[in-house]
Amino acid sequence: MFYTILLIIGCIILLMIVGCIIFLNTGLKLPAETDHLIKEIIDTPDSLPEFVTGQTGYAKNNGVSIWYELINNETTNKGTVLLVGGLSTTAMYWQPYIYEPFLNAGYQVIRFDQRNAGMSDWLETKSSLEDMAKDAIAILDQLNINKVHLVGMSMGGMISQRLAISHSERILSLTSVMSTGYFHDPALTQVPKSFISNLWRFGLRHRNLKKMENKMKLHLSIQRLLTGDGGYFFDNKKMLQKIYYEITKRKGYNPKATNRHGYSIKKSGSRYEELKELSLPTLVIHGTTDPLILFEHAEKYAEMIPNSTKLFIKGMGHDFPRVHMDKMIVAIFENFEKA
Secondary structure, eight states, X not given: OHHHHHHXXXXXXXXXXXXXXXXXXXXXOOOXXXXXXXXXXXXXXXXXXXXXXXXXXXXXXXXEEEEEEEEOOTTOOSEEEEEEXXXXXXXXXXXXXXXXXXXXXXXXXXXXXXXXXXXXXXXXXXXXXXXXXXXXXXXXXXXXXXXXXXXXXTHHHXXXXXXXHHOGGGEEEEEEESOOSOTTOTTSOOSOHHHHHHHHHHHHHTOOTTSHHHHHHHHHHHHHHTXXXXXXXXXXXXXXXXHHHHHHHSOOOOTTHHXXXXXXXXXXXXXXXXXXXXXSOEEEEEETTOSSSOHHHHHHHHTTSTTOEEEEETTOOSSOOHHXXXXXXXXXXXXXXXX
């Protein structure tokens, strides 16, 4: 009897080991060139591009320091575009291919690190989306800018909605990208289980985060997980350079940012009823294959906003892919003109 029990326990342990191996070796894989690219970047740090080229500074909101960058050119005369980033992301999310069309059209651009991310303060206290909206207002006050066009992605879209609702006198237009009016809407799908499963898989694969290579692979894996279907060009080298830049030239990635920002989203609840009262030009952009905030969220909240324009892009994920940038920029500029 004793040996039978030992055999059963051994079989269970073996099955668990086999299951773990299968789990770790299925799902999204990084490209074969990844190790080579990482070694090249680490071995030649002097060749790292400069990701910050504008005027930088800090704004204060109730004692919290928020890092920002103001980017302009000699032809800036049309106004200001404020780029509002998502959960756990920093200003570096907004790469030149995203913001340069605004500069070329005569706008100046502001991008910034959300509280608990990048060079902004990492807090032990909890915040709301309204607090984060006031961070953006503090930047505008610091720079003596009265009104801006908003372009917000994901959580940044939620913050931008809050800005448009609570600080409408400072907002010319709203563009809400891959976002939602109520992330925890019980009638809609939350984060798909497959997405969460992949995050666990990546965490286990690259669990030794004391190694630079593992940190870079983990963040690259997450970025690739957010892409949609078809027609994508993913610049692995540029993404790895940006990740290495964040880690070595800035403060790195705050391990508490996801929980801090997640709390802010949950605490702030629904904006549905308030969105029905918006009167400024609003554009809702969403990909039909967004793996994080599913397309059904956009379909629901976009209908609530009076006279909103919708751009739903087939095959786009939770990102700004180059292949879809032209149509997004055209729609965004059309929304600007309505202001």
